Each structure stands twice: as C-alpha cells, then as structure tokens.
Amino acid sequence: MIPAAVLAVALALAGCITQDDARKLVSDLQESQTSRPDVPPMMLTRDPIRYPASMYGQHAQGNVTLRIFIDAVGRVHPESTQVVESSGVPAFDSAAVSGVRDLQFTPAKRKGTAVAVSVLFPVYFRHPQGAPVPGDSVLHRGEHPAAAPGGAAGDTTRR
Numbered sequence: 001m002i003p004a005a006v007l008a009v010a011l012a013l014a015g016c017i018t019q020d021d022a023r024k025l026v027s028d029l030q031e032s033q034t035s036r037p038d039v040p041p042m043m044l045t046r047d048p049i050r051y052p053a054s055m056y057g058q059h060a061q062g063n064v065t066l067r068i069f070i071d072a073v074g075r076v077h078p079e080s081t082q083v084v085e086s087s088g089v090p091a092f093d094s095a096a097v098s099g100v101r102d103l104q105f106t107p108a109k110r111k112g113t114a115v116a117v118s119v120l121f122p123v124y125f126r127h128p129q130g131a132p133v134p135g136d137s138v139l140h141r142g143e144h145p146a147a148a149p150g151g152a153a154g155d156t157t158r159r
Contacts, residue, residue: 037109043103044105044106045103045104048100050099052091052094059127059129060125061125062125064085064125065120065122066082066100067084067118068118072114072115072116073107076103076104078100081097083097100121
C-alpha cells in the first residue's frame with residue numbers, strides 16, 4: 001500500500017495535479033486520518049489486568065506500555081495489541097497483552113460520532129510489599145505523606 005502523501009507527491013510530479021492540489025490533498029488526508037477525537041475513550045472495566053501469580057513471590061514490579069485498538073463500539077481488538085515499551089519481564093508483558101481481552105470502553109467520539117482509535121495504554125504492575133518505584137509517588141501515597149494529593153493509595157496491581 002502506497003502512503004497517501006507519497007501518492008499525492010508522485011501525482012503532482014507527473015503533472016496530473018498541481019502542487020497546490022497535492023498539498024491540499026495531503027493536508028486533508030492527514031487531518032482525516034490523524035485528527036484526535038473530541039471525546040477520548042473511557043475505560044469501563046475495573047481492574048481487568050491482574051498481577052501474574054508467578055511473579056508474586058519475587059515482589060517484582062514493572063510497567064508495560066501497550067498500543068491498543070478500540071473500535072467504534074468500545075471493544076478492544078486484542079489481535080492488534082502491540083507492546084510498545086516492555087517491562088523487561090516477560091510475565092508482565094504477557095499478562096498485559098492477555099488482559100486487554102477483558103477491557104471495555106465507551107467509544108471515542110469525533111463531532112458526536114463514535115470512532116475507532118488507537119491509543120497507548122500503560123499497565124503498572126505493583127506488588128503490595130514492593131519497594132516504591134522512583135517517580136511512582138502517587139501509587140505509594142500511603143507510604144509517602146508528601147506525595148501528590150488525589151492519587152490511588154493502595155493500588156497494587158495496575159492503575
């Protein structure tokens with residue numbers, strides 16, 4: 001598949017359309033394909049991704065960033081899930097990828113119409129007796145009185 005920008009430039013160079021028409025075509029294509037929704041998707045599922053039991057005895061902790069595709073109904077398509085940033089622990093990465101099957105969202109909306117989107121979705125694996133992770137003061141608010149207000153104190157699994 002030829003990217004639209006390359007096609008537009010090739011057509012302009014071939015003389016089929018003017019440079020101004022090519023620029024407008026590229027601009028319109030980019031706007032229609034990459035414009036952000038007016039309303040982002042909102043997760044409805046509560047605690048869908050569980051800390052892997054195999055890691056519990058090790059008190060391991062880690063973060064995984066996934067790219068997930070949410071359709072216009074709010075369903076996640078697990079087959080399109082990708083690990084963008086690994087935790088470095090295969091069990092965490094696997095649990096994150098497996099857990100997206102259970103996610104449910106309200107769909108994103110653009111101009112009042114539900115639309116499909118691809119989003120980065122962070123997953124935080126925290127052990128209840130794990131040492132605080134640098135930069136994670138909100139997740140360990142109960143242990144650090146100076147931490148930012150409004151955090152999720154006691155969150156030990158994911159979000």
